[in-house]
Amino acid sequence: MSREQKQIPKHSEWRWLYEISRPYLGWMMAGVLLATTVILANVALLSVSGWFITAMAISGLTGAVINYFTPAAAIRGLAILRTVGRYLERLITHEATFRLLAGLRQWFFERLEPLAPARLQYYQGGDLLSRIRADIDSLENAYLRIVTPTLAALLSTVLMVLFLLWWSPAIALTNLIGLMIVGLILPWLALHLGMNSGKQIVEARAALRQRTSETVRGLAEITLYGDPQQRIDTIHKENSALVVPQRQQNRIDAGSTALTGLFSQLTWLTMIVIAIGLVQNGMLNGPELVMLAFFGMASFEAVAALPIAFRALGETRSAAGRILDLVDAEPEVIEPIEPSAAPQRFDIRFDKVCLTYPGNKQPALHDVSFHLKQGQKLAIRGASGSGKTSLTQLILKFWAPDSGQISIGETNLCDLSGDSVRALCAVVSQHVHLFNTTLAANLYLAKPNATQEDLVSACRAASILDDILALPEGFNTVVGEAAARLSGGQIRRISIARALLKDAPIVILDEPTEGLDAKTEQAVTKALAWLLQDRTALIISHRPQLLTLADQTIVLDAGSII
Numbered sequence: 082m083s084r085e086q087k088q089i090p091k092h093s094e095w096r097w098l099y100e101i102s103r104p105y106l107g108w109m110m111a112g113v114l115l116a117t118t119v120i121l122a123n124v125a126l127l128s129v130s131g132w133f134i135t136a137m138a139i140s141g142l143t144g145a146v147i148n149y150f151t152p153a154a155a156i157r158g159l160a161i162l163r164t165v166g167r168y169l170e171r172l173i174t175h176e177a178t179f180r181l182l183a184g185l186r187q188w189f190f191e192r193l194e195p196l197a198p199a200r201l202q203y204y205q206g207g208d209l210l211s212r213i214r215a216d217i218d219s220l221e222n223a224y225l226r227i228v229t230p231t232l233a234a235l236l237s238t239v240l241m242v243l244f245l246l247w248w249s250p251a252i253a254l255t256n257l258i259g260l261m262i263v264g265l266i267l268p269w270l271a272l273h274l275g276m277n278s279g280k281q282i283v284e285a286r287a288a289l290r291q292r293t294s295e296t297v298r299g300l301a302e303i304t305l306y307g308d309p310q311q312r313i314d315t316i317h318k319e320n321s322a323l324v325v326p327q328r329q330q331n332r333i334d335a336g337s338t339a340l341t342g343l344f345s346q347l348t349w350l351t352m353i354v355i356a357i358g359l360v361q362n363g364m365l366n367g368p369e370l371v372m373l374a375f376f377g378m379a380s381f382e383a384v385a386a387l388p389i390a391f392r393a394l395g396e397t398r399s400a401a402g403r404i405l406d407l408v409d410a411e412p413e414v415i416e417p418i419e420p421s422a423a424p425q426r427f428d429i430r431f432d433k434v435c436l437t438y439p440g441n442k443q444p445a446l447h448d449v450s451f452h453l454k455q456g457q458k459l460a461i462r463g464a465s466g467s468g469k470t471s472l473t474q475l476i477l478k479f480w481a482p483d484s485g486q487i488s489i490g491e492t493n494l495c496d497l498s499g500d501s502v503r504a505l506c507a508v509v510s511q512h513v514h515l516f517n518t519t520l521a522a523n524l525y526l527a528k529p530n531a532t533q534e535d536l537v538s539a540c541r542a543a544s545i546l547d548d549i550l551a552l553p554e555g556f557n558t559v560v561g562e563a564a565a566r567l568s569g570g571q572i573r574r575i576s577i578a579r580a581l582l583k584d585a586p587i588v589i590l591d592e593p594t595e596g597l598d599a600k601t602e603q604a605v606t607k608a609l610a611w612l613l614q615d616r617t618a619l620i621i622s623h624r625p626q627l628l629t630l631a632d633q634t635i636v637l638d639a640g641s642i643i
């Protein structure tokens with residue numbers, strides 16, 4: 082078997098977060114520059130205001146003349162700069178984040194697709210949803226609350242300390258120490274203290290979401306057969322499991338907010354004490370003392386949000402880990418590195434094919450061999466669990482055989498990409514999924530460029546056209562959740578119309594008339610006869626009417642042909 086394995090790089094969370102954000106670095110840097118401008122404008126605004134008010138008061142007392150036009154204009158300019166800068170900064174950092182999240186979702190779906198359905202069966206529906214939505218959304222945190230503010234804090238701290246150095250090295254050093262405690266040590270502490278609880282929150286939230294979505298889906302069964310109180314108790318327990326780490330995180334937030342306040346006030350106070358000494362030595366005047374005091378107070382805006390942001394990093398990291406855990410999973414079916422061109426003939430040949438699902442002891446298929454010529458129809462019969470559906474899953478390349486060979490025309494299935502194989506096949510099964518949108522949109526899925534005439538002729542051939550036209554909005558009727566507005570027979574015939582539109586050379590029918598009454602079964606069988614014309618087909622069914630469409634039959638028993 083020419084199975085070649087694609088190397089899948091294992092990612093580290095941090096490196097991956099960096100790689101994924103690379104295309105948006107320009108936007109992020111613009112955000113950082115604007116955030117720095119806003120911090121500096123705010124510090125300057127307060128400092129100049131402090132200086133100005135004091136200088137005016139002193140000039141009032143002493144009768145000295147001062148130029149108040151320049152500082153008044155500076156105050157107005159800085160206030161405008163701060164407001165406009167803040168607006169632009171929010172606009173740009175959010176734009177960058179939303180672009181990143183949109184790119185991330187697309188990236189994620191591209192990697193998820195090869196895992197479906199075989200690999201994804203190990204993940205539960207609610208858990209998958211949680212990874213796709215909540216985990217990706219929580220990465221928003223990394224850029225909006227961590228990357229931009231940290232870089233802006235770094236840049237503005239350097240500039241502010243340089244400014245203070247010009248006035249007094251002692252004041253500059255004091256401010257630097259305070260800023261480092263709040264901007265470096267407290268975030269580091271919060272990060273380490275919050276890592277575990279962040280992980281627990283992500284996991285508990287996913288478990289709760291999983292349980293809730295499962296409960297809502299199975300509400301009828303729980304009410305009829307189960308014990309609703311037991312369910313409520315389980316959900317309550319899982320909710321408590323979420324509250325405990327959340328409480329822990331709140332404690333860390335409360336502690337870091339208090340410590341931020343304490344250290345910024347202490348720094349500010351120390352700066353004032355040093356400045357008073359400098360005033361007494363005649364190295365500073367009164368307005369300058371007030372200016373430096375206000376400067377010290379305002380400078381902490383640069384770092385005040387960092388401890389809480391870094392506490393949330395534990396959550397972000399776990400969310401990134403869960404995303405990577407999924408996309409790093411190796412697909413069950415390995416794609417060929419250089420796929421062969423699609424075959425021109427559509428015989429299907431199985432040669433000693435075996436399949437055992439992971440974790441199962443009994444093989445689902447054992448030494449299955451048959452040859453179906455192009456245009457012929459093969460009926461597959463057998464008891465429940467005998468391997469009929471597994472056989473079709475192999476043809477669709479949703480699973481790969483453990484041994485043996487499958488070919489379409491002259492081409493080994495291993496040498497064809499999954500997409501090109503599935504492009505050759507149309508499937509009509511017992512379980513049809515229609516999206517909660519219009520009938521037309523559900524049909525376009527099979528042929529996006531279909532014309533209205535294509536839809537009409539496929540629906541006519543599938544004996545569903547009259548039903549559709551009788552609906553108030555015809556093809557524009559929204560089918561509802563789980564196609565609630567349509568009957569079982571109508572849903573099957575729409576899936577036949579979809580298969581007709583796809584116009585694939587191979588058709589797989591998996592119990593398409595199961596559960597239908599005699600009259601509907603007749604209508605569906607008639608539509609299927611039309612669909613199967615000139616196509617190679619596999620028909621899984623026990624219904625005598627449908628079996629008359631087959632040219633030959635194989636019977637499976639415990640995975641082997643008998």
Ligand SMILES: Nc1ncnc2c1ncn2[C@@H]1O[C@H](COP(=O)(O)OP(=O)(O)OP(=O)(O)O)[C@@H](O)[C@H]1O
Pocket residue numbers: 202438439441444445463464465466467468469470471472
């Ligand atoms: N995805 C899977 N993972 C693990 N085991 C599976 C999976 N799908 C099927 N099996 C097992 O493989 C065996 C064959 O199942 P398969 O669905 O092919 O039977 P079937 O003949 O189509 O049954 P039915 O008529 O009830 O649909 C069964 O024992 C089943 O439990």
